[in-house]
Every structure is written in structure tokens, then in C-alpha cells.
Amino acid sequence: MTKSNTTPDILLVEDNPGDVRLTQEAFRGAKFDVRMHIASDGSEAINFLKDKESPCPDLVLLDLNLPRKDGFDVLEEMQNDSELERVPVLVLTSSTAREDIISSYKQHANAYLTKPDSPELFIELVKSVEEFWLKRVRLPPCS
DSSP, X not given: OBOOSSSOEEEEEOOOHHHHHHHHHHHHHTTOOOEEEEXXXXXXXXXXXXXXXXXXXXXXXXXXXXXXXOHHHHHHHHHTSTTTTTSOEEEEESOOOHHHHHHHHHTTOSEEEEOOSSHHHHHHHHHHXXXXXXXXXXXXXXX
């Protein structure tokens, strides 16, 4: 994976087209320039992350409930790969289950965010992600 410019690359791993559209609109609405890459399942996400031609994401937004390979499997695979373990992962899911939260952090998720019910609250959540993760935090460079 290579990093070609200073515009942040975000990998959104989400199988629900409505949530993909809402996330894209929220980032546009927050007026912060990002390049959004979409994977609709965990296998597609891992393929993107391991593809040397794909840009190195600055951040992964990961749903847990995915077809083929779920979010926990993605977290595990990323932690077992020396090139992927440094990529920050924010779990972005509708699950509020205590065991999902605990399991996500045990597998080294950097944050656990629950999807809000309203588009307005979702935009607020995206703005806070951008403000903290893309403006304030110093992210590790790509290998």
C-alpha cells in the first residue's frame, strides 16, 4: 500500500447501501476533503488493505455485521498483519451489545461508535471523527 497525497483516505467497510450513502453525505456535509473507499464485506476489505496498488487508508470505519467475513474477523486479520496492525480502526455499528464492545476493544479497535438513528446526529458523529482522527491525531505513516 502506498500513500500518494495529503488528502486522508478512509476505508468504509459497510454492507448496507443506505448507510454507505449516509456516511458519504455526512463527510461531504462536514466539508472536510477525504477520499472514501468502500468495501461491502470483510473479504473485500482485507483484499483492499492487502492490495499493494490500493492507497494506504488513514482510517478504517468498520461495521461488525458483514457478509462473508465479519468485522471481528477483519480486526483479527489486521492485528495479525505487521503492515495492517498500525491502521486505526473505528468500529461503526448499530450494535450496542456489551460483548461486541468488549470483543472489539480486545481485538484492538481504536474506538467503538454506535450509529445514531437520525441523519443529523450521524453528521455530528462524522464531524467529531474528522475533528479528532483527521485533524488532531498524528497517524502513523504507511509502511
